[in-house]
Structures are given as C-alpha cells and as structure tokens.
Amino acid sequence: MRSPRSQIALAIVALLLGFLVVTQVRSQAGGTGLEDRSAQDLTLLVANVSTRNDQLRGEVADLGRQLESIVAAQARGDTSAGQLRADLVRIRIWSGVDAAEGQGLRVVLRGPATAKVLADLLNELRNAGAEAIAVGGVRVVPATIAGGAPGAVSVEDTLLEDPLEVVAIGNAATMTGTLTRAGGLVAQELATNPGLGIEVTPADRLLVPATARDLAPRVAKPRL
Amino acid sequence: MNGVGARMRSIPTWEITLFVALVALGFLIAAQVRSEMPRVQYTSQERAPLIQTVTDLQAQQKALKAQILDLRSRITKAETGTQGSDAIARQLNNALFQARLSAGLTALQGSGLVVQLEDALQVSQSAGGADLLVTGRDVRTVVEELWLAGAEAVAVNDERVVSTTSIIDIGGSLLVNSAYLAPPYQVKAVGPANLYAQLAASASWVDFVASRAGKNGIRLAIAEPADLVVPAYAGSVTIRYAQPPASPAPSANP
Numbered sequence: 001m002r003s004p005r006s007q008i009a010l011a012i013v014a015l016l017l018g019f020l021v022v023t024q025v026r027s028q029a030g031g032t033g034l035e036d037r038s039a040q041d042l043t044l045l046v047a048n049v050s051t052r053n054d055q056l057r058g059e060v061a062d063l064g065r066q067l068e069s070i071v072a073a074q075a076r077g078d079t080s081a082g083q084l085r086a087d088l089v090r091i092r093i094w095s096g097v098d099a100a101e102g103q104g105l106r107v108v109l110r111g112p113a114t115a116k117v118l119a120d121l122l123n124e125l126r127n128a129g130a131e132a133i134a135v136g137g138v139r140v141v142p143a144t145i146a147g148g149a150p151g152a153v154s155v156e157d158t159l160l161e162d163p164l165e166v167v168a169i170g171n172a173a174t175m176t177g178t179l180t181r182a183g184g185l186v187a188q189e190l191a192t193n194p195g196l197g198i199e200v201t202p203a204d205r206l207l208v209p210a211t212a213r214d215l216a217p218r219v220a221k222p223r224l
Numbered sequence: 225m226n227g228v229g230a231r232m233r234s235i236p237t238w239e240i241t242l243f244v245a246l247v248a249l250g251f252l253i254a255a256q257v258r259s260e261m262p263r264v265q266y267t268s269q270e271r272a273p274l275i276q277t278v279t280d281l282q283a284q285q286k287a288l289k290a291q292i293l294d295l296r297s298r299i300t301k302a303e304t305g306t307q308g309s310d311a312i313a314r315q316l317n318n319a320l321f322q323a324r325l326s327a328g329l330t331a332l333q334g335s336g337l338v339v340q341l342e343d344a345l346q347v348s349q350s351a352g353g354a355d356l357l358v359t360g361r362d363v364r365t366v367v368e369e370l371w372l373a374g375a376e377a378v379a380v381n382d383e384r385v386v387s388t389t390s391i392i393d394i395g396g397s398l399l400v401n402s403a404y405l406a407p408p409y410q411v412k413a414v415g416p417a418n419l420y421a422q423l424a425a426s427a428s429w430v431d432f433v434a435s436r437a438g439k440n441g442i443r444l445a446i447a448e449p450a451d452l453v454v455p456a457y458a459g460s461v462t463i464r465y466a467q468p469p470a471s472p473a474p475s476a477n478p
Binding site for chain 2: 006009010013014016017020021033034035036037038039040041042043044045046048049050052053055056057058059060062063064066067070071074080081083084085087088089090091092093094095096097098099100101102103104119123124126127130131132140141142143145147169170171207208215216217218219220221222223224
C-alpha cells in the first residue's frame with residue numbers, strides 16, 4: 001500500500017467497520033426486548049413487575065419467619081410438628097390436592113361459551129390473584145384444559161352444562177375489578193361473542209373441591 | 225492457471241485487504257439493517273429511565289427468587305431434622321415432600337421436549353403485523369398441548385407453570401408468574417418417552433402449527449433432549465383467602 005489515497009480509503013473503511021462491529025455486538029448483547037417497547041408498555045411493565053416483587057418480598061419474609069420458628073422450636077427441644085402440619089395444609093390447598101373455602105367470585109357464562117373463552121377467563125382469574133378455582137365443580141390444576149366445541153365444552157372429561165359456572169377463591173374486590181373494568185376480559189368477550197352472557201357475583205363464602213387428579217409425577221424424577 | 229496465479233500475484237496486498245474489509249463492511253451493514261427492521265424505535269425521553277427501572281426490578285426479582293429457593297431448601301432441611309415423635313415427624317416430612325413435588329416446588333428431571341417460539345422474520349408494524357408476533361395465547365396453547373400430551377411438569381423460559389400461573393401479554397412481551405419474558409420463548413416439558421409422539425398426533429396441535437407457523441410464519445422449533453430439568457417454582461405460595469373447609473371435604477390424594 002503506497003499511495004496516501006489508498007491509506008485514507010482503508011482508514012475510513014476500518015473506522016466504519018469498527019463502528020458497525022460495536023453497534024452489532026451491542027444490539028445482540030442488549031437483547032432484553034425492552035429497547036423496542038413504548039413508554040406506555042414500559043410503565044405497565046414497571047407496575048406489574050413491581051407488584052409481583054412486593055409479593056415475592058412477602059414470601060421471603062414469611063419463609064424467614066417459618067425458618068426461625070422451626071429453628072427456635074428445635075433449640076428448645078420442642079416438636080415442630082405443628083409447623084409441619086400448617087405447611088402441609090397450605091401447600092396442599094394451594095396446589096389443588098385439598099379442597100378450599102373462602103371469599104371470592106362466582107362467574108356464570110350463559111349461551112355459546114367456547115373453550116377459548118373459558119381458558120381466557122381462567123388465565124385472567126389467576127392473573128387477578130385467584131388462589132383456588134373450580135369449573136362446573138371440577139378443581140382447576142395446571143393440567144386442567146378446557147376443550148370441545150362451543151356449547152359442549154368439557155374439562156377433565158366432564159361435560160359442562162349451560163349455564164357454565166366458575167368459582168374462584170381470592171380477593172373478591174380485586175378479581176371483580178380486573179374482570180369487569182372497561183376494556184377488561186368481560187367487555188372483550190361480550191364484544192366478540194354475540195349471544196354470550198357473563199355474570200360476575202362476589203361471594204363471602206365459596207367452596208372449591210379437591211382435584212381428582214394425582215398430581216405426583218410418575219416418570220420424571222425430583223432433582224434435589 | 226499460471227496466468228491467473230501471475231495476475232493474483234500482481235494485485236497489491238492493500239487491495240486484497242481493502243476487498244476483505246469491504247466484504248465485511250457489507251455483511252455488517254446488512255446484518256445491522258436487518259436487526260433494526262422488525263422493531264420500531266421509540267424516541268421519547270422518558271423511555272431510558274423506564275428501561276433502567278425495569279432492568280433494576282428484574283435484577284431485584286432474580287435475587288428475591290434465589291432467596292426464596294434458598295429459604296425453602298433450608299426449611300426442608302430443618303424440618304427433616306425436626307425433633308419430637310420420630311414416627312409422626314417422619315410421616316409429616318414424607319407428606320410434605322410429596323406435597324411439594326405435586327405443587328411444583330421441586331425441580332423435576334427426565335426426558336422431555338423443548339418447544340421454541342419466535343416472532344416471524346418479516347415482523348412489521350403494518351396492518352396485520354400482530355399475527356406475526358408470538359402472543360400469550362400462543363404460549364398458552366403450547367403449554368396446554370404439552371399437558372394434553374402427558375407432560376408432568378412444564379416451564380416457560382424457566383418459569384414453572386403451577387396452579388396460580390397466568391401468562392399475559394404486555395406490549396409484545398409476556399408476564400409469566402412474576403417474571404417479564406421476552407422472545408424467544410422456550411417451553412420445556414418433562415414427561416413420558418412418547419411425549420413428542422403424543423403431541424404430534426394431536427389434531428389441535430397440528431392445526432396450531434399449520435396456522436401460526438405455516439400461515440403466519442411464527443418460527444417454531446422442537447428439540448427432544450434425553451435429559452431435561454424443569455426448575456422448581458420460585459414464587460409465592462402464600463394463601464390469604466383459601467382455608468380448609470369448615471366441614472371436612474373429600475380429598476383426592478392421601
């Protein structure tokens with residue numbers, strides 16, 4: 001390379017090359033998916049993740065107290081069977097293995113309810129903090145899937161009759177607010193499913209049965 | 225051949241260097257343009273602090289989840305070493321182990337499937353562009369199909385699907401359990417050896433693939449690893465409203 005012109009050309013190309021390499025590496029490394037979100041989406045995200053983090057902090061505090069209680073009982077030479085039983089009851093209710101009772105919502109679907117409408121409703125109830133849900137008297141657990149044609153929707157091989165009743169235990173006010181807000185799930189489903197009727201009624205005392213499924217894995221092994 | 229060799233030797237070294245650099249330049253420009261294309265760049269000034277806040281919240285969440293898993297592990301160890309009547313303690317500890325296993329509070333390992341979903345390559349903000357993005361409904365469909373195929377545990381980007389899991393859309397991303405997830409979404413499932421065969425035989429799965437991958441161009445890939453780990457749920461198991469029924473109700477499992 002002899003001439004100054006060629007040296008300048010090569011320098012410019014090298015400069016561009018370096019700039020593009022850095023830009024490309026940064027765009028690949030920064031793959032959080034946040035860069036292309038609008039301010040409105042980001043605000044919604046901050047609100048949601050913040051709320052969930054508060055719940056996680058509550059869980060950390062609860063677990064910390066639980067551990068302290070067990071350790072203190074052991075230090076005194078006491079039995080911590082009471083703590084074990086309380087833990088067992090809580091986990092079994094939470095997972096669906098045991099029945100539950102409490103305040104919540106009764107949602108009645110009348111008319112051409114589809115499996116999709118039901119699946120969306122269950123998803124929204126969980127998002128609103130439902131602690132236990134039953135559809136047509138069947139406890140909803142992770143593997144409970146709504147299927148079938150409109151008017152012949154079933155869960156866990158149980159055909160659901162019209163009107164279809166969903167019962168959810170949780171904070172009744174929060175769940176009602178989430179479902180019935182303007183532009184919320186109820187408004188969306190009513191707008192897109194002509195002939196469908198949805199009634200949402202808070203209740204002080206509801207009963208959700210235990211699942212009939214065996215939730216224990218048969219093939220997969222625990223990794224402790 | 226000698227002619228060509230002689231001609232190659234006559235090309236100055238700097239020209240070859242420039243040629244290689246130009247080829248690399250062209251490649252990088254094409255890659256950069258392509259990576260910018262699917263996304264809309266927002267320029268409002270409030271976005272930078274919001275992005276930083278979300279990033280900070282995600283980091284806090286990661287630490288909180290690690291704390292939860294650590295505390296659960298320590299509680300399990302403490303409970304296992306509990307004093308009192310040996311028979312009662314043993315019975316309660318066994319029951320707790322089973323309850324945690326059934327609830328998704330224990331990681332599970334075995335053969336399984338990984339289904340990966342990514343936005344279509346030609347994503348744009350033009351009319352109809354939403355069909356080219358992976359939505360919460362798509363991920364829920366994959367999760368449901370895996371359960372129907374016989375999965376024993378499912379996770380989305382390592383967020384275990386449990387009794388309280390919701391999968392909701394937030395502006396082109398997903399909120400699963402407590403976590404904000406961005407594509408690509410990997411749905412992991414452990415289950416019986418015939419999990420894939422069961423999935424592939426499902427008419428609703430075939431319809432989903434034909435519609436979303438075939439018609440809309442969503443990128444869908446499936447891997448069948450011999451050994452897979454679905455992590456434990458690292459969220460809240462606190463119940464505030466659900467209590468044991470006042471009158472005893474039948475339980476399915478002992």
